Amino acid sequence: MTPLDLVVRSRRTVTPDGERPAAVAVRGERIEALHPYDAPLAAAEDVDLRDLALLPGLVDTHVHVNEPGRTHWEGFASATRAAAAGGVTTIADMPLNALPPTVSVAALEAKLAAARGQCHVDVGFWGGAVPGNVKELRPLRERGVLGFKCFMSPSGVPEFPPLAGGELRRALEEVAGFGGLMVVHAEDPELLAEPSGPTYGEFLASRPGAAERAAVRRLVELARETGARVHVLHVSSAACLDVLAAARAEGLPVTAETCPHYLTLEAERVPEGATAFKCCPPIRSAANRDLLWQGLAAGTLSCVVSDHSPSTADLKVPDFAAAWGGIASLQLGLSAVWTEAARRGHRLADVARWMAAAPAALAGLPGKGAIAPGNDADLVAFDPAADRPVDAARLHHKNPVTPYHGQVLKGAVLTTWLRGRPVDGEPHGRFLLGER
Incomplete structure (x- = not known):
């Protein structure tokens, strides 16, 4: 048999069955087999990580790339380079903040044209569900989007309005009809308010956990009534956990995620005026964070993804009432969560x-x-013991704004391989599209 293209050995290879010594044999773009760590294998390249960890490439299904239209916030070249540097080999791009938003096949084609040849990792795409585009959902699905994103409250950009009342039900019925997935920003707009002042405490009070809980309860009811598969995005409030756990126990097709910033940051330690910490829904208390970890351990929350939602630095000022709400952390999520x-x-x-x-x-x-x-x-070759000081100016994110600036995180990505090739030069990422 001809030699393998690549062998990567590690005494800490992380497989679906747990961590164990192994030699990962790669032929072409795929893993051919897992062998004992010290197995004699003929390969064009043999990398021995010894006691460093070997992880699967991460999959980040919540990334706002913003190209085309707001490429000065973030673009495919910078975002996918940051992803690879953080051990992420697949991202799923959100449909909003780009112009046009991905709410039709024509808009998706514009996005593909903008992204082509720039991607350092593999990229999938979410379509958008907004008022008036229910007839676009099936064609988008047939073109290969992963599913559909909608808001139950204002999105922050006027070209991507929320689905209210009967519009949300109609979109869910349409998606259920072809076995699709709806991923939802769940906050009840009736329970949200404008911040009463410029401080973080006033911003936090304007988006209470009760708004998330009420929206999640409504979404669970709609999943029960329509049969639609739904996923709750960026759960920040532990007040949602019992509703989600009950839906899971009932066997409803409802899943949920949280994000690194909700698991690692806390409202009590947000510095005065540090608007890099602003996001919607907001970072809550340390006690709430502890409960989110419990929900993750119990399986009530299944995924941890970045919700990388960057902007230019000028949009993060002057205060918490006026600043853009979004966390930039695509390159840092693995180290932050591992810490x-x-x-x-x-x-x-x-x-x-x-x-x-x-x-x-x-x-x-x-x-x-x-x-x-x-x-x-x-x-991903990963050193779990390394201390990593974060300097925002040295990240691959297009704009040097992140709440992790100045922190020391545990763990460092040393090498990232995409389909058997190191991510270290020309982009070789692919679009993850296909008829469904």
Whole structure:
């Protein structure tokens, strides 16, 4: 037999069955087999990580790339380079903040044209569900979007309005009719308010956990009534957990995610005027954060994804009432989550499940998210013990704004392989599209 193209060995290879010594054999773009760590294998390249960890490439299903139209906020070249540097080998681009938003096949084609030749990792795309475009949903699905994103409250940009009342039901009925997925920003607009002042405390009070809980309850009711598969985005409030757990126990097709910033940051430690911490829904208390970790451990929350939603620095001023709400963390999510997960007694296998396997399953991406024979050879060499000081100016994000600036995170990505090739030069990412 001809030699393998690549072998990567590690005494800490993170597989779906847990962490173990292994030699990962790669032929072409796929994992051919897992062998004992010290197995003699003929290969064009043999990399021995020894006691460093080998993780599956992460799958981040919640990324706002913003190109075309707002490429000065973030673009495909910068976003996918940041993803690879953070151990992410697949992203799913959100339909809003780009101009035009991805609410029709024509808009998707414009996005594909803008992204072509720029992607350092593989990229899938969400379509958008907005008032008046229900007839566009099936054609978008047939063109290959992963599913559909909608808001139950204002999105922050006028070209992507929320679905209210009967519009949300009609969109869910349409999506259920062809077996699609709706991912939802769930906050009840009736329970939101304008901040009463410029401080973080006033902003936090304007978006209470009760608004998330009420919206999630309504979404669960609609999933029960329509049969639609729904996924709750960026859960920040632990007040949602009992509603989600009950839906899961009932067997409803309802899943949910949270984000690194909700698991690692806390309202009590947001510095005065530090608007890099502003996001919607907001970062809540340390006690709330502890409950989110419990929900993650219990499986009530299945995925941890970035909700990377950057902007230019001028939009993050002058105060919490006026600043753009979005966290930039695509390159930092793995290290941020591992820092806190390790402190709480979790293992790398847990992190790989939350940040690779579960998002891949959510988005219907077979061959992604796990080190297993037949899967794409998306691999990450990771030093879990390294201390990583964060300097926003040295990140690949287009704009040097992140709440993690100045923090020391645990864990460093050393090499990222996409389908068996190191991500270190010319972009070789692909679009994850196909008729469904």
